[in-house]
Amino acid sequence: MMAEGSRLYFAVTVLMCAFVSINGVGLNDLLERASQLSDKLHSLSTSLTNDLDSHFPPVGRVMMPRPSMCHTSSLQIPNDKDQALKVPEDELLSLARSLLLAWSDPLALLSSEASSLAHPERNTIDSKTKELQDNINSLGAGLEHVVHKMGSSSDNLSSLPFYSNSLGQDKTSRLVNFHFLLSCFRRDSHKIDSFLKVLRCRAAKKRPEMC
Amino acid sequence: MRRDAEQALTLMWLLSWIPHSMCHSPPGRPRLTKCRSPEKETFTCWWEPGSTGGLPTSYHLYYRKESSVEVFECPDYHKAGNNSCYFDKRHTSIWIIYNITVVASNTLGKAYSESVEVDVMDIVQPHPPENVNVTLMQTKNSPYFLVQWPPPHDADTRSGWVTIKYEVRLKMENRGDEKDSSNWESYDAGKQLEFSIYSPQPGAKYVIQVRCKLDQGLWSEWSPSAFIQLPDNMSDTQNAVMILAITLTVIIFLLTAGVLTVKMKRVKHFLLPPVPEPKISGLDTQLLKSGKSEEIFSALVTLGYPQIAQSSDRQVEYLVVSDYDEEAESDSKARLEYQKKENCASDSAQNSIQGLNTTLSEQAHPGIVSNQLSAVFGDLQQGLHLDSNGSSVKAQDQNTQMISDSKCEHVSITPARFTGYVEVDEEKREQKPLVGEDYSVVSDVISDNILVLQDSIPVQGHKEVKCDKTSGAEETGGVIEPLGYMETVTTFSSTS
Numbered sequence: 001m002m003a004e005g006s007r008l009y010f011a012v013t014v015l016m017c018a019f020v021s022i023n024g025v026g027l028n029d030l031l032e033r034a035s036q037l038s039d040k041l042h043s044l045s046t047s048l049t050n051d052l053d054s055h056f057p058p059v060g061r062v063m064m065p066r067p068s069m070c071h072t073s074s075l076q077i078p079n080d081k082d083q084a085l086k087v088p089e090d091e092l093l094s095l096a097r098s099l100l101l102a103w104s105d106p107l108a109l110l111s112s113e114a115s116s117l118a119h120p121e122r123n124t125i126d127s128k129t130k131e132l133q134d135n136i137n138s139l140g141a142g143l144e145h146v147v148h149k150m151g152s153s154s155d156n157l158s159s160l161p162f163y164s165n166s167l168g169q170d171k172t173s174r175l176v177n178f179h180f181l182l183s184c185f186r187r188d189s190h191k192i193d194s195f196l197k198v199l200r201c202r203a204a205k206k207r208p209e210m211c
Numbered sequence: 212m213r214r215d216a217e218q219a220l221t222l223m224w225l226l227s228w229i230p231h232s233m234c235h236s237p238p239g240r241p242r243l244t245k246c247r248s249p250e251k252e253t254f255t256c257w258w259e260p261g262s263t264g265g266l267p268t269s270y271h272l273y274y275r276k277e278s279s280v281e282v283f284e285c286p287d288y289h290k291a292g293n294n295s296c297y298f299d300k301r302h303t304s305i306w307i308i309y310n311i312t313v314v315a316s317n318t319l320g321k322a323y324s325e326s327v328e329v330d331v332m333d334i335v336q337p338h339p340p341e342n343v344n345v346t347l348m349q350t351k352n353s354p355y356f357l358v359q360w361p362p363p364h365d366a367d368t369r370s371g372w373v374t375i376k377y378e379v380r381l382k383m384e385n386r387g388d389e390k391d392s393s394n395w396e397s398y399d400a401g402k403q404l405e406f407s408i409y410s411p412q413p414g415a416k417y418v419i420q421v422r423c424k425l426d427q428g429l430w431s432e433w434s435p436s437a438f439i440q441l442p443d444n445m446s447d448t449q450n451a452v453m454i455l456a457i458t459l460t461v462i463i464f465l466l467t468a469g470v471l472t473v474k475m476k477r478v479k480h481f482l483l484p485p486v487p488e489p490k491i492s493g494l495d496t497q498l499l500k501s502g503k504s505e506e507i508f509s510a511l512v513t514l515g516y517p518q519i520a521q522s523s524d525r526q527v528e529y530l531v532v533s534d535y536d537e538e539a540e541s542d543s544k545a546r547l548e549y550q551k552k553e554n555c556a557s558d559s560a561q562n563s564i565q566g567l568n569t570t571l572s573e574q575a576h577p578g579i580v581s582n583q584l585s586a587v588f589g590d591l592q593q594g595l596h597l598d599s600n601g602s603s604v605k606a607q608d609q610n611t612q613m614i615s616d617s618k619c620e621h622v623s624i625t626p627a628r629f630t631g632y633v634e635v636d637e638e639k640r641e642q643k644p645l646v647g648e649d650y651s652v653v654s655d656v657i658s659d660n661i662l663v664l665q666d667s668i669p670v671q672g673h674k675e676v677k678c679d680k681t682s683g684a685e686e687t688g689g690v691i692e693p694l695g696y697m698e699t700v701t702t703f704s705s706t707s
Contacts, residue, residue, distance in 0.1 A: 046427040067308060068277055079304040081252050081372045187306055190332050190426065194372065201371030211371050
């Protein structure tokens, strides 16, 4: 009888711990963690761009990659602070998640092509690209938790398909396309970061010292 | 008149060769130098005018947003000073590329600058914090600096639209060399608005500056310097206390080490009591280590290894002569001590006994079995070579190596149990029949071939026998002659 009772107690404790660990983290903490990850994402993409630019052939530098040519350009996003502050939270979240989702395939492509780039910083680029992929996955998972916590409709994501499956046939076009994709990604990572940080501060109204 | 006209023409012709700067001309191309956004909500662009061409030149900035073809003009030329264009909130969009051109125009013409493409995201550079505040906090014995600063005045961190990270640097001011960048120490302060710097040097003067950056943009300029001067008489008691503590610890440590080294063994025994090793009696670990298999095996074999055979010529039972260790207490068995002439290795005496036992068993020397001593000791006697032949002992040596190569000089036998002995000399042997038909002298029968005869001579000490004297008849006063005893038995056995 004693053993059964203690076993029951133990099971209940374990379940409670699991429950608390999954759901016990507050929304604030979840968003704090998510914004840290998105900050890391953006800083990684910036440093990757710098690495790429350090030895970029002059051909590609003249023309700035047009954001309208990025595959995520069709997504309607707020373009200044006032607009962004007016967007409701779950829409902000779904924007961030849509953008994040739209980049999982292209990043896989970048990751596979990074090792064969015709660039002297190829190894650094390769490792950073892989890190980027991991980061995206972590952030995606984290945002899932946030969605559950916020209770918003989770299937509100826009589909932003990426159709290419190769960067090009020759070295130069591969490099140019790599650079282009990366610049699109840097911009989108900045968007994700900004939206999540706005979300974070909005959720932290009870704790204004956080923002 | 003609000359005037000629002069005018020449003058005009000459004037045409004078450099253009002396003349009016269309303006030179302006150049956009930089664009900056301090808070991600507005931005400003500056340009550098080209040559004016000597005429009043006006500058206009036109921009086009990426997604549309419509061209707009700069909303504000004045707010940011000369040759600048300020885009206010309404006109600023982020994540969109602006295509900006500056046009210089005068009465003679226009000049277009090169187009510049700008995304607000890439040109973010905040203002540095103003009013950096440094205070010296004296807590107990460890004073430190507390550096505090307000955020840049136009950045909106409350809504989370911008995230600002700060960096603090300080250096000791000496000889007023502000430009010396190598002495600066930089610290990353994260998103905090204050920073503590510990362990300042007393009496020194420090210069402190702060700068910041927005998202992953450009670092701002360094803030105006803040100065602080430390007083000379800062308390060093903490240092003294620490030094004292360390010294004490070192002394204690040394003492402990000394005590330990002195009492090493005792401490070791206390902490790690020695575990008794298993011991097989007769197994010599030294021999094992030497690795000579022959000796090892023979050593093992000697240990109580049963007699190979009771060969037919041996008619007497083997008297077990036991180890010193086991039989220390009991006085019921005879102790055989072989003392060698050269090496009297008493601790190997027992081994030698065993060795002798075996050896004797191995070597059948029926010839050596003399009537004198062979009986009781059986095979032992053979090794004893009680006759003058000393070689057999040596032969044993080869086998057992436990017996040195000396001739067996003495045999001291300490019988303990027997109550009677018969003295026997070889010479006397014939003289004195031992028992003959008179069985009344037999007081006890111990085993098949051991008889105890009654005799008047009491058992006391031990007898020393010289091996090479076959008579073996050295009697020290009052000492029994176990030889005789043995002889008796032999006689019996031979007759039985």
